[in-house]
Amino acid sequence: MTNSRLIDQNNSNRLFRRLALLTVVVVYLLILIGGIVRSTGSGMGCPDWPKCFGSWVPPTEVSQLPPNYQEIYGAKLKGEVEFNPTKTWIEYLNRLFGAFTGVLVFGTLLASIPFLKKDRPIFYMSLTAFLLTGFQGWLGSKVVSAELSPFIVTLHMLLAIVIVFVLLYVMARSYVGKVKVEKLGNKPLIDKWLKWTIGLSLLQVLIGTQVREAMDDVIVNLGNEGRNKWVENLGISFYIHRSYSIIILVLHVGLVYLLSKHIQTKGIVSKLSNALLATIIVEIVTGIILAYLSVPAVAQPIHLTLATVAVGMQFVVWLLINAESVFTQKTALKAENINV
Numbered sequence: 168m169t170n171s172r173l174i175d176q177n178n179s180n181r182l183f184r185r186l187a188l189l190t191v192v193v194v195y196l197l198i199l200i201g202g203i204v205r206s207t208g209s210g211m212g213c214p215d216w217p218k219c220f221g222s223w224v225p226p227t228e229v230s231q232l233p234p235n236y237q238e239i240y241g242a243k244l245k246g247e248v249e250f251n252p253t254k255t256w257i258e259y260l261n262r263l264f265g266a267f268t269g270v271l272v273f274g275t276l277l278a279s280i281p282f283l284k285k286d287r288p289i290f291y292m293s294l295t296a297f298l299l300t301g302f303q304g305w306l307g308s309k310v311v312s313a314e315l316s317p318f319i320v321t322l323h324m325l326l327a328i329v330i331v332f333v334l335l336y337v338m339a340r341s342y343v344g345k346v347k348v349e350k351l352g353n354k355p356l357i358d359k360w361l362k363w364t365i366g367l368s369l370l371q372v373l374i375g376t377q378v379r380e381a382m383d384d385v386i387v388n389l390g391n392e393g394r395n396k397w398v399e400n401l402g403i404s405f406y407i408h409r410s411y412s413i414i415i416l417v418l419h420v421g422l423v424y425l426l427s428k429h430i431q432t433k434g435i436v437s438k439l440s441n442a443l444l445a446t447i448i449v450e451i452v453t454g455i456i457l458a459y460l461s462v463p464a465v466a467q468p469i470h471l472t473l474a475t476v477a478v479g480m481q482f483v484v485w486l487l488i489n490a491e492s493v494f495t496q497k498t499a500l501k502a503e504n505i506n507v
Contacts, residue, residue, distance in 0.1 A: 180341065183278040183289075187338040190271045191479075194334060197261075197268050198327055198475050202468025204261050205320075205379070208386075212258030214240040214248050216311040225259045227252050265307065272300045272334075279337070288494075289337055296333040303330060317380040324376060324471075328369075331479050339486040340494050348487050349436050352429040358489065360425055364418045365481045371411055372474050377404040382462070395461045409458060412451050419447045436487055443480045446473055 204210055213219035220240065226232055229250045233239065241248040279293035306323050310316070351357055378401060385400045398405065426440050450473040456466045486493055 179278070179281045183275070183282070184338070184341045184345070186271070186275050186278050187293075187334065187341060190268075190275045191331065191334050191338055193264075193268050193271050194327070194331055195472060195476060195479075197264055198324075198331075199468050199472040200261050200264055201324070201327070202471040204258055205471075206464040206467035207254060207257055209254035209257040209261075210320075211248070211311070212251065212254035212256070213262070213311070216308045217262070219255060219259050219262075220250075225255050226250070227256075262307075265304065269300050269304060272297050272330075275334070275337070282341075286340070289340055292333055292337045292340075296330055296337065299326065299330050299333065303327065317383060321376045321380065325373075328372070328475055328478065331475060332482055335479055335483050336486065339483050339490075343490050343494055346487075347434040348490060349430045349432055349434040351426075351488060352431075353425075354429075354488065357422075357425050357429060358485070360418070360422055361481065361485050361488070364415075364422055365478065365485060367418060368415060368474075368478050368481060371408065371415055372478065374404060374408045374411060375471075375474060378408050381405065397462050398458055405458075409454070412454060416447060416451060419444045436484055439480055439484050439487075443477060443484065446477045446480065450474060450477060 204212075213225060215221065219225035220232060220236065229236075232250060236250065237248055276290075276293045276297045279290045282289040303323070303326050306319065306326060310319050310323055381401045381404055382397065385397050389396055389400065423440050423444050426437060430437055450470065453466045453470040453473065456463065457470060460466075
């Protein structure tokens with residue numbers, strides 16, 4: 168292989184890795200913004216889709232709406248539509264950021280085309296992420312048309328996690344050979360421990376969605392005036408979620424201990440596992456704040472985002488320590504070192 172071709176391939180690989188990493192970060196930011204939409208009650212800030220109050224650029228004051236706007240848009244909302252510029256623009260910016268995320272996912276797909284000749288799974292998984300993102304956009308429209316149905320909202324959030332996992336797989340695969348991954352002793356034990364940690368963490372996220380659905384019902388019944396009584400009316404799902412966090416913490420402490428015991432040198436896995444434990448601790452702290460400080464709105468999106476960040480980091484650690492078996496051999500990449 169000529170030096171110029173090798174340089175071009177290295178540049179395209181570097182571009183793809185950076186774009187994939189940026190896309191993952193932006194998807195997490197979108198999850199954070201989605202949490203802000205929910206915590207501020209802005210989910211129906213735009214009562215129609217894809218436009219907002221019938222316009223591509225939503226109004227900033229009620230005078231810009233027709234006098235009978237409540238009759239026009241209140242039919243499917245049972246007459247409860249009330250224009251609130253703050254909530255309208257929070258939801259609208261969420262939609263714009265979602266569109267921007269879709270553009271980045273498409274850019275990642277385009278940047279993955281060169282891998283068709285050297286590592287096809289990167290291209291096909293990038294294509295999968297793009298298709299899932301399109302479906303996610305359609306599902307977002309159903310969130311509005313279904314008037315924030317708890318089932319659709321939960322499905323919307325879980326699909327976001329699936330998209331993150333697909334993008335993380337693509338990113339981790341592209342970084343193999345570019346980052347130092349430590350060799351492990353007693354790898355079967357660590358692998359099994361990590362699988363249990365991922366599985367039980369995803370279960371905790373699912374329970375958290377049930378708590379959020381219960382919270383929606385409580386808010387409807389008690390309103391903002393009864394905010395200090397929200398938590399005590401959440402029911403059994405909240406207490407399971409709260410107690411279950413102790414198990415999650417123990418699993419992560421155990422993971423860090425096992426890795427520190429069986430890893431001889433420091434590398435990317437050690438750094439990620441330590442960052443993961445710190446993320447879990449902060450996640451639990453935000454949960455305590457929510458439970459004992461009357462569910463402050465600022466803590467809700469942070470709590471949700473940290474949960475998705477944590478399961479994503481778990482997945483990346485698992486991919487890296489199992490890179491030899493999870494990722495097929497990249498014969499074309501080996502060939503880069505041969506001058507033709």
